[in-house]
Amino acid sequence: METNTTHTTSLRVNGADYRLDVLPWVSLLDALREKLNLTGTKKGCDHGQCGACTVLADGKRVLSCLTLAVMKDGSEITTIEGIAQNEQLHPLQKAFIEHDAFQCGYCTPGQICSGIGMLKEGRAHTREEVAELMSGNLCRCGASKGIIDALMEVKEGGGYE
Amino acid sequence: MTKLPSIGQPVSRLEGRQKVTGSAKYAGEYNVSDLLYGYVVNSTITKGKITAIDTSAVKALKGVEAIFTHENRPSTAWFDLQYADMDAPPGTVFKPLHDNKIKFNGQPIALVVAQDFETARYAATLIKFEYEEEAFITGLVTNLDKAHEPKKGLATMLKPPPPPPVGDFEKAYSCAPVKVAAQYTHATEHHNPLEMYASTVVYEGKGKLTIYDKTQGTINSQLFVANVFGLHYKDVRVLSPFVGGGFGSGLRPQYQLFMAVMASLELKHNVRVTLDRSQMFTFGHRPQTVQNLRFAADAEGNVTAMNHSGIGETSSYEDYAEILTSWSHMLYPAKNTLFEYDLVSLDLPTPIDMRAPGGVSGMHAIECMMDELAYELKMDPLELRLKNYSETDPSTGKPYTSKALKQCYLEAAEKFGWDKRNPQPGSMQRGNKLVGYGMATGIWDAYQFPARVQVILTKEGKLILHNATTDIGTGTMTVMTQVAADEIGLPLEDITFDYGDSKKPFSMFQGGSAITSSTGVAIVAVVKELKKKIIKKAKGIKGSPFSDIKDEDIIFKDGAIALRSNPELALSFKDIMTLIKETELKAKKMAGPDVLKLKNYSKATHSASFVEVEVDKELGTITVTRAVTAVAAGRIINPKTARSQVLGSMIWGISKALHEETILDENLGKYMNANLGEYHIPVHADIHDLDVIFADEKDELINELGIKGVGEIGLVAIPAAIANAIYHATGKRINSLPIHFDALL
Missing domain, CATH: 3.30.365.10 (Aldehyde oxidase/xanthine dehydrogenase, molybdopterin binding domain)
Incomplete structure (x- = not known):
């Protein structure tokens, strides 16, 4: 293999700085889960088809399984572990609990990160648009109604910045 | 504080916070030290035999620890029956890496174990198999x-x-x-739960294993591992506190469990095997x-x-x-x-x-x-x-x-x-x-299946319940806590339902919409038993106001026992525990459907x-x-x-x-x-x-x-x-x- 030299990659994850020596074939998802022990970000397909691995990179929602860790050198990453502030849940996290927007919980971190990114994008104005723009995040338990209800509540309430 | 009765109330999931903050850990997320990563290789033919295996390209790869195929797999149980899990249909159970025969496309035929995930995955692509193919049928209508x-x-x-x-x-x-x-x-x-099948096997030494497994039945996985690998039941502990969906696919142990345990025992090492999404289409x-x-x-x-x-x-x-x-x-x-x-x-x-x-x-x-x-x-x-x-x-x-x-x-x-x-x-x-x-x-x-539950009243007057069931996202943990709350008269906050662990008292696998009735009824039965003990202990306290009171005239309310006719006269669980100088009161009970009545x-x-x-x-x-x-x-x-x-x-x-x-x-x-x-x-x-x-x-x-x-x-x-x-x-x-x-x- 020609690729087995590690690259030093600087990531700021949830406000903490990390310098990782990673091989270029390591996805951001695997770097988070295996190297930083941030297992809140989930692997559901590893092919960008399910959305479970969604994180915020420099404020934008990205699929961490389709992102190599080395590509994000110098970036600020927010994972589900960094969404609550000092034990204080984000309004969307609270709304997810209240609306029972999950069952098994495995797609939940991706739904929440994607939802926060989606709300910031400001493109969704109606319930239908929210559902459409969240359709990259699969939920096999079928919690769609609770998920969209939670997002609509937070969207209408403002307070998600 | 939650109000009772809890049954009938739309209580939010008690594990909700863990699930929305990412702290809920699933089987493939226990990053124990010195972990080796296994990757499974699957058959590319549908029926026939493996005639040759070339692993030379893999052996040259840095970081590869072992390759397991049917040619070198460690010996496992002899009898088919020992592979039969609690949900095995009639027939001869499939035994991974058993011999060179291929029974279906995607059959697991090798496991590569390496020091990191990427190397294992890459190495898995380098093993060359030669096959002798046979005619097959896969269509039902035809x-x-x-x-x-x-x-x-x-x-x-x-x-x-x-x-x-x-x-x-x-x-x-x-x-x-x-x-x-x-x-x-x-x-x-295909069920396609969003979490892919994974087992993290912690090698504890001397034939002992702790396994974080994706399953709908902790005891089912425990019995399977012990039977197949000849280990004592008590030395195999299977934990599944969070399960990222099952929908039936976890009613039988899946092959990543066999693979991870085999490698762990052979290499005397902690091993994790996680399936990829395409492999999620290679079993039931x-x-x-x-x-x-x-x-x-x-x-x-x-x-x-x-x-x-x-x-x-x-x-x-x-x-x-x-x-x-x-x-x-x-x-x-x-x-x-x-x-x-x-x-x-x-x-x-x-x-x-x-x-x-x-x-x-x-x-x-x-x-x-x-x-x-x-x-x-x-x-x-x-x-x-x-x-x-x-x-x-x-x-x-x-x-x-x-x-x-x-x-x-x-x-x-x-x-x-x-x-x-x-x-x-x-x-x-x-x-x-x-x-x-x-x-x-x-x-x-x-x-409704038989289930056994252990209950413990702590010296703080709180309740802990133990049962081996999983919660695959159904809300089992929340619902069981509610059932116990009403039966004992304690708020939800004072009750812990401890589950997802094969060491705990018996539960069938979580299927057939049966767990709420199975475990729920056992909780009612065991808490009734505990209540008898509490009354007996309370009556035995010197100068107890309950000494001459009939059991049926005593009620359980707000973490205390009280007189039915005068609820003001009450003695809290905590006080009872202090007065009887015991650290805990326990009861264990099996309950099942009333077969005679229901027939x-x-x-x-x-x-x-x-x-x-x-x-x-x-x-x-x-x-x-x-x-x-x-x-x-x-x-x-x-x-x-x-x-x-x-x-x-x-x-x-x-x-x-x-x-x-x-x-x-x-x-x-x-x-x-x-x-x-x-x-x-x-x-x-x-x-x-x-x-x-x-x-x-x-x-x-x-x-x-x-x-x-x-x-x-x-x-x-x-x-x-x-x-x-x-x-x-x-x-x-x-x-x-x-x-x-x-x-x-």
């Missing part, structure tokens, strides 16, 4: 002539064959004034089915004759059976019935129960047949159901422990606005869309679904715009989590009717869409207005809690209701699921 009667075994107890014929079907059918007949076919489906699935139905009625609409003959798929090595064709006679009192069920053995992995196995496939056919019959009779489909409504179970003649199906029909019809339906197909339109209304009935068993009754949950679809006139695209499902499942412990179960099931119904299908290439003998991009399940944008009603159903016979389970019933009626709505919209009967737009063009 091999119906090979159907055989299912083998019988232990599993037959839970899945009996269809009941024998009643009356004379052929005669009744041929003489009947009104009759319908049709064939229904169903595609293969919902089988293809072909069903032929013939129903007849008299001129007034009384159903007189029902024939339901179904053929399912199984593997070449086990006879997996479903209850597919027995359902119609549990609903409709026809005097002449003929039910049959056979299997075709195919060169595919053994199917495994998938949410409402058999029930959803069988009821799709039955309820579409009923719709056709209603049209033939020029009768409203709901009226036909009500005309043939039976308070007792016609298939056994026994009364139901409870049956609020009529309320389901009426309440859901009212909420849906069924009376606004013009029965003429194609008569209702909205812009360029044809609008259709369809309805169907659902029925599912009300299982005089039939038991079932019921549902009715009403669905509106829009079909685009030009494109044929189908949208489920509205659906209402009413469920009769006894007492609902937690309306919030129960509603989520039913909503999720309804989406599964939409998916089965319109979306999901694993596409088999019969020439290659392999699934062609083994990924989540091409295996379609509904996305958020596919889901519109869904409504759930719980019918008020008091059941004092089924069990002490009056509960029946809600995990599957919400799915059963939806596919037929959608197919019937599509007929109403378009005048086309599409009897093959899933229904795609091209069938309507």
Whole structure:
């Protein structure tokens, strides 16, 4: 293999700085889960088809399984572990609990990160648009109604910045 | 503080915070030290033998620790029986890496273990296999002539064959004034829980293992590992505190468990094996089915004759059976019935129960047949159901422990606005869309398994309960805490339900919508036992005001015992514990269904679904715009989590009717869409207005809690209701699921 030299990659994850020596074939998802022990970000397909691995990179929602860790050198990453502030849940996290927007919980971190990114994008104005723009995040338990209800509540309430 | 009674309150999931903050850990997320990573290699042929294996390219790779194939695998148990898990169908269980024979495409044939995940994955691509291929069959429809009667075994107890014929079907059918007949076919489906199968095996030394496994049964996995690898039961501990969905796929130990344990024992090391998404299509699935139905009625609409003959798929090595064709006679009192069920053995992995196995496939056919019959009779489909409504179970003649199906029909019809339906197909339109209304009935068993629970009252006066069950997202932990809260009279905050661990007292695997009744009833039983102990201890305290009080005059309230006649006179659990100078009070009890009583009754949950679809006139695209499902499942412990179960099931119904299908290439003998991009399940944008009603159903016979389970019933009626709505919209009967737009063009 020609690729087995590690690259030093600087990531700021949830406000903490990390310098990782990673091989270029390591996805951001695997770097988070295996190297930083941030297992809140989930692997559901590893092919960008399910959305479970969604994180915020420099404020934008990205699929961490389709992102190599080395590509994000110098970036600020927010994972589900960094969404609550000092034990204080984000309004969307609270709304997810209240609306029972999950069952098994495995797609939940991706739904929440994607939802926060989606709300910031400001493109969704109606319930239908929210559902459409969240359709990259699969939920096999079928919690769609609770998920969209939670997002609509937070969207209408403002307070998600 | 939560208020009691807790049962009936929409309590939010107690583990909610862990799930929304990412701290909930699943099987493949325990990053123990010195962890090795395994990656499985799968067969690229469908049937035959491995004739040669070349691992030279892998051996040269830095970081590879071991390669396991059938040629070098460590010895495991000799007898097939030792591989048989609690859910094994009759036959010979599949043994990974056992020999050079290939029984299905995607069969696991090697495991590469490396120091990191990426190296293991890369190395897995470098092993070269040579095969000798043999002819195979994988299609059901093209091999119906090979159907055989299912083998019988232990599993037959839970899945009996269809009941024998009643009356004379052929005669009744041929003489009947009104009759319908049709064939229904169903595609293969894969469970695809979003969490992929994973096992993290912690090597504790001296034949001891701690295993974080994705499973629906911790004890099932524990027994499997101990039996196969010759370990003592007590030395194998399986933990599954969080399970990222199961839907039946975790009712049997999956092959990553075998692989990870084998490698861990051999290398004396911590090992994790996680399957990838394509590998999630290489074990159990919902089988293809072909069903032929013939129903007849008299001129007034009384159903007189029902024939339901179904053929399912199984593997070449086990006879997996479903209850597919027995359902119609549990609903409709026809005097002449003929039910049959056979299997075709195919060169595919053994199917495994998938949410409402058999029930959803069988009821799709039955309820579409009923719709056709209603049209033939020029009768409203709901009226036909009500005309043939039976308070007792016609298939056994026994009364139901409870049956609020009529309320389901009426309440859901009212909420849906069924009376606004013009029965003429194609008569209702909205812009360029044809609008259709369809309805169907659902029925599912009300299982209860034996379960054992241990309860501990701590010196702080708090309660801890132990049981081995999992919580696969159903809300089990929350619901069990609620049951215990009401029984002991403590707020939810003071109760811990500790679960997901094979070391804890017995639970069956989590399937069949059975855990709430199974573990719930055991909790009631064990807490009653504890209460007796508490009273006895309280009475024994020197100068106790309860000494001369009869047990039945003592109540449990707000974490204390008190006099029924004067609740002011109370002694808190905490004070009792202090006064008796004990650190804890314990009780353990096994409970199960009251078999003697229940043998005089039939038991079932019921549902009715009403669905509106829009079909685009030009494109044929189908949208489920509205659906209402009413469920009769006894007492609902937690309306919030129960509603989520039913909503999720309804989406599964939409998916089965319109979306999901694993596409088999019969020439290659392999699934062609083994990924989540091409295996379609509904996305958020596919889901519109869904409504759930719980019918008020008091059941004092089924069990002490009056509960029946809600995990599957919400799915059963939806596919037929959608197919019937599509007929109403378009005048086309599409009897093959899933229904795609091209069938309507």
